[in-house]
Amino acid sequence: MNLVDATADASCVPDADQDAVYSAEDAVQVPAQLRFSNFADVEAFVRDTVDRRFWHDRYGPMADLHSVVVRPSRSESRSSAGREDGTWSIRMARPHWNPLIVAHELAHVAACWRHGVPKGHAEEFRAEYLSIVRHVVPELAGALFRAFADRCLTQRVDLTGWDAPILHVPSCHRVRGAIPLGAATT
Numbered sequence: 001m002n003l004v005d006a007t008a009d010a011s012c013v014p015d016a017d018q019d020a021v022y023s024a025e026d027a028v029q030v031p032a033q034l035r036f037s038n039f040a041d042v043e044a045f046v047r048d049t050v051d052r053r054f055w056h057d058r059y060g061p062m063a064d065l066h067s068v069v070v071r072p073s074r075s076e077s078r079s080s081a082g083r084e085d086g087t088w089s090i091r092m093a094r095p096h097w098n099p100l101i102v103a104h105e106l107a108h109v110a111a112c113w114r115h116g117v118p119k120g121h122a123e124e125f126r127a128e129y130l131s132i133v134r135h136v137v138p139e140l141a142g143a144l145f146r147a148f149a150d151r152c153l154t155q156r157v158d159l160t161g162w163d164a165p166i167l168h169v170p171s172c173h174r175v176r177g178a179i180p181l182g183a184a185t186t
Contacts, residue, residue: 017153021121024147028100028140036097039072045102045136046070046090054135058161062113068106081108082118099137100144107132127156135161 036042046068049055056063066088073080073091081090090105107129111117115124126148134141148155 015120017121017126020151020153021126021148024144024151024153025100025104027147027150028143030098030100030140034099034137034140036099039092039097042092042097042102043070045099046106049102049106049132049136052135054161058131059110059113066113068109070102081105082112100133100140103132103136104129123154123156126153127158130155131158131161
């Protein structure tokens with residue numbers, strides 16, 4: 001089964017964990033200095049995330065063969081991830097311009113690549129989500145992990161790629177919420 005077929009098959013499967021994952025995200029306080037003020041900041045954050053050693057170590061051949069682009073979506077839309085016009089992409093609505101939600105959408109792509117789970121918020125998705133958050137906004141990872149646990153969402157910790165350097169950028173080095181690419185540790 002190819003990924004396009006898997007996506008079609010998954011559309012009929014109920015997403016039992018969706019509401020609990022969204023509730024957990026809502027419980028995590030994302031400080032104002034971590035929110036992006038313009039779409040260029042979101043694009044830079046995605047580019048920095050997918051160019052990191054962690055991304056390539058964890059997602060292997062898929063990360064080496066496929067890029068992920070970010071596109072804006074209408075403010076009243078939900079953010080989303082998937083294949084669009086033959087490209088892996090995430091669509092980000094303005095209310096979701098923060099690194100936690102960007103990591104959420106990237107985790108959908110990553111869960112498809114790594115686990116063949118093209119949709120949903122199951123344990124495999126959460127493993128990728130927590131791993132991405134740990135590497136790009138480590139200051140939010142503990143809160144997200146606890147919020148999942150508080151909602152009885154099981155955790156599968158997979159350490160693949162975790163030996164890659166974590167992005168450490170002090171808040172005072174953020175520009176309008178964006179992470180300057182030169183300040184990243186790769």
